[in-house]
Amino acid sequence: MDIHFQIMEEHDLRGTIELCNLCFEENTSIDYAESIYKQTNADSNQLYVIGKLDGKIVAHLKITVIPTIYEDMNTYAIFNHVCVHPDFRRHKLGTKLLDFAFQICREKGCKTVELWSRNFRVAAHKLYTDYGFNIDDAMFFSKTI
Secondary structure, rough: OOOEEEEHHHHHHHHHHHHHHHHHHHOHHHHHHHHHHHHHHHOEEEEEEEEOOOOOOEEEEEEEEEEOOOOOOOEEEEEEEEEEOHHOOOOHHHHHHHHHHHHHHHHHHOOOOOOOOOOOOHHHHHHHHHHOOOOOOOOOOOOOO
16 A cells, blocks of 8 residues: 655645544534644644545544653653544554654654553554553543633
8 A cells, every 4th residue: 555644734634634533433623623723733843644545544643742841751742643544454554654653753852652542442552552652550631621
């Protein structure tokens, strides 16, 4: 499969949101996505990576690079919304997507990468552990404000 990975551009928003809504059972509107994209597009530490196959967006992940003042923590990245279209899974596209994203993180001086994944995404978890991610002994907390 000849997939092309790149940083998402504004004209890719619709296809990206359609893919993420499918993979994550979400209902993000294009209007909302466009609004946020316009607010964050100039931030070089907020990156949306997509994979295109014959012009169709079939893979995606969001990279957030976080520089810190803490020497041990240094600069790190968080990946979220990592997905491959269900019709194109089992072709190593997830691995290629991670390879592309890790190259970006190396170029930005990241020391580590963390990944957020929902519990129901068991098949994705296998990709992450096969890729070398460790499951940390930590809990993810959130609170709606």
